[in-house]
Amino acid sequence: MRRNITLIMVFVLVLALLTLSAQAQDVDKLKFPKLSELKVPEVDRVTLDNGIRLYLLEDKSLPLFHVSVRVNCGSYLEPEDKVGLADICGTVMRTGGTAKWTGDEIDELLEGVGASVETYIGTLSGGARVNVLSEYTDLGLEVLSEVLRRPVFEEDKIELAKVQERSAIARRNDDPQGITFREYRKIIYGANSPYARHSEYATINSITRDDLVAFHKAYFHPQNVQIAVWGDFDKAALLSKISQYFGDWQRAGELIPEPPKVDYEYQSKVYYVEKTDVNQSNIVMGHIGGLLTDEDYADRIVMNNVLGGSFGSRLFNSVRSREGLAYAVFGVYTANIKYPGVFYNYASTKSESTCKAVLEIIKEIKRMQTDPPTEDEMRMGKDGYLNSFVFKFDSKAEVVTRLMRYDFYGLPEDFLFREKENVEKVKPDDVIAAAKNNLHPEALHILVVGKGEDFDMPLEQLGFGSVDTVDITIPSAEEKKELAITPENLKKGMEVLQKAVEAHGGLENFKKVNSISIKGTYLLSMRGTEIPIAIEWLRVLPDKNKSVMSVMGQKILQIRNGNSGWKTDQMTMELTAMTEEDIADDKKNWDRSTIQIFASSDDPYYQAVYDGTGKVNEMPVAFVELVDKDDEPICRLAFNSETYELVGKFYYDETPLGAGTIEETVSNFSQISGVKLPMTTVRFLNDQKMSQTDIAEFIINGEIPPDAFDKPE
Known part of the structure; x- marks a missing residue:
């Protein structure tokens, strides 16, 4: 029986192959009629009195209305020390509101009718896009007119755009292929060429609202604008609407400079x-x-x-x-x-x-x-x-946008x-x-x-x-401040630090801390959304550390045991060895921890430099800048001017959300084993909330499992 089935299968297979062969021969003999000629629809061109050039293509197949705008400007026009200016300008023109509406109000208007209006500025041109149901043509054109002509560049939206830029900078070396093509363009065109350069923390930080206003004022004028429209519209009615929203836009500005020539030398x-x-x-x-x-x-x-x-x-x-x-x-x-x-x-x-x-x-x-x-x-x-x-x-x-170009x-x-x-x-x-x-x-x-x-x-x-x-190190955004490290400031700084140590339990009690065990919640803030993450943290002094973060069913580990350790790769979720840089980062984080600072306040490694007074969250504070023995900054501490309780901590760091000054504000203090420590810490990165830690359990010198810092199986 099995032999018969096998023979049948062989017969069917041979028949199928013969059939396929015959079909292949037949296909070669097939004759196909000549393809019909490609017909490109006619595009109407109109130039308004103020110089705006229109390209109109009616298409009543669907009740949709589309606009694409091209503006003769680009990032090649931005100063070398403000790379990223054009990109941020193109973003915040839309998100940062207009003379008539805030950016959030525009969002609500468009979402209510299923429409979109976006603006952007690239290397050689800027532009905008509108997509809306044809019954809302007026709304689409009015919003477009407002964002092109009268953007107000709200400060909070500028800062949000900067945060996004900084985040992109922080991640730019994550992808090897991205590194390859980015650096290749710099090799071909030159690192400072507008065709290859990219933003850095320093260039983003230097951009102000005045810069954005000036860039827009210099280049957004009607004679520099082309508008392509396609979809469901009547030409005469559309021209009347465009005249209503754009006709009174007056010519201004100077001739736009040509993009620079490329200076290239062939060499190996x-x-x-x-x-x-x-x-x-x-x-x-x-x-x-x-x-x-x-x-x-x-x-x-x-x-x-x-x-x-x-x-x-x-x-x-x-x-x-x-x-x-x-x-x-x-x-x-x-x-x-x-x-x-x-x-x-x-x-x-x-x-x-x-x-x-x-x-x-x-x-x-x-x-x-x-x-x-x-x-x-x-x-x-x-x-x-x-x-x-x-x-x-x-x-x-x-068809219509290519013709416009x-x-x-x-x-x-x-x-x-x-x-x-x-x-x-x-x-x-x-x-x-x-x-x-x-x-x-x-x-x-x-x-x-x-x-x-x-x-x-x-x-x-x-x-x-x-x-x-090729060095692809991302330049630091840290702004070195002039710090007066004088005998007087060192003496006063140490006095303030010693009073703070006493206010939190005293040097002797902090020196008794040999281990800590913490459980709590870490709230990660991303674009207005807070993601709760359960955290557990063990530390045995001086150099053993374990953190476990539980989020969305996944556990992210980092374990340091002396000069080695392991961490969860957040792309593959596999355990990998910590690098020397990871070990150094862990040490740096511990060196600026409150427990370590107070316990080592008598260590010559820490120099406490008095840095004046001020306010943090409207509270009068005394500032102490901690520097190491080489005068390199560790962190800046803010203490309540009357009680010397810790109010805040400031330091430069690089994070997945970008690099910049981290501001920690602390509250909700508790007495634990003779020392007073904050249970709540809120962190801000460049004035944007980044995270909040709420500690539910804090144990000092508790029992730590002997294998806690071993490599997990």
Whole structure:
């Protein structure tokens, strides 16, 4: 019986294969009718008296109304010491309210009708988008007019935008691929180029409301504005509405400066970014690219597709399929209108095959200049572009916004069709010529992000000379203040600190603290939402520490036992070894803890510098700056001027939400084993609430399990 079933299965399989073979042969013989000609809808163009250019495309298929605005400005216009200004301006124009509504009121208005209005500023242009049901066209246009013409830049929304920027800065080295492309652009264009630079804590901190107002005033004028509209509308009625909301906008301002030219020199160089917590290398290599208007742009499209544009490209076939060196490998030759794009080839490979992958990619770049593409490669190189051409017209939005962009740059309306015709004409000799004219394998900038000690050979042996190590350390936002460390201030500072120690239980009692055990709740504040996290914390002096944070069914551990330890990786939730930096951070945190400061107040390590008086939460306080023996700041303490009870603590730190000055305010004191300590601590980062800790149980010198600081199984 089983033998019969097997025979039947074999028979069915053979029959299926024969059928498939016949079908494949039949498909090859099929004839398809010629595709109908692509028809691009007509766009009406109107220029208002004040210079606003309109692009109108009616589409009554759905009761929707859409607007896209382009403003001739960009981050290239912001000062080098205020990088991030344009981005924040583009955000807070919308979130920071207008002369008529607050930002929150605009949110409520739009949410009530299922609409959206957003603003932004990029590298070479700013803009806005409106999406609304056509019955609310007036509301959409009025809100758009308000945010473009009359933003007030509310201070609290500016600070919120800054918090988001700082948070992005703090996380920017988390992703190796993100590091790779960010640093590559800096190599190609220059670290200070507006086409590659990025914000830092210092540049964000320097931005003021006056800066935002001035930037908006300088560039947001009607002659710099284009407005594309598509959807369900009547042209005559729409023009009347646009005139109502934008017609009285007066011309002003000066001629907008052109984006800067790119100064580039072809040369060979290898760059390395050390990333020790990875087992793969991210590789990118190339040089400057070209312009969209170059005569051989179409030839480059096909050339790039043959080299690394997709599955079946030379890079894919060699680096991935034949050599098995990388899962991800591709090449891109980008082009811009106002400044050159970049040519780059990317691969992600295991650390042990890093240099082999680099050399294989270089070999394929060189081969593009000597080996003409085959018939299959030419078909693949063209089809990748031609088969997707129709999708450049699959929405009214693409049609009208592309026309608006072409019009701004002075490109012909049929530019895209000319490009398509030129791609169709490309021949193998054209690809070779494009490779010889545009690829420079002898002058490649090669960047590798990874763990160098695991590479198959030193990068110096690639044959491109010495290797430049790229420092991706995020510059501190800490503002060093001038502190008068004089004998008088040291004496007075120590007097204040000693009175504070006595007010909290006395030096002798603090020196008796050998261990602590804490249970409580940690409230993490994120964009107005508080996330409760259960915490347990054990510490045995001097250098054993264990924290357990329980959130959403997950436990996040950190255990330090002397100079080693383990922590939960919050991406994979796996236990990993603590780094030297982690150990140093734990020591730094303990050095500025209240117990450690008071218990070691007689230690020469701590210098207490009197720093005047002031107020914290309207309470008169005396400030004492703690510095170490090298005069480096540890933290700033605020004590009640009358009782010397601790009121607050200030210090610089880097957090997942960004870096800056942490302000801790403490309250709800309790007597525990002879010492007086706060049970509630609220933390603010750059004036924004970050977290709150409420301690429910605090035990000093309790029983600690002997294996508490062992590595968990």
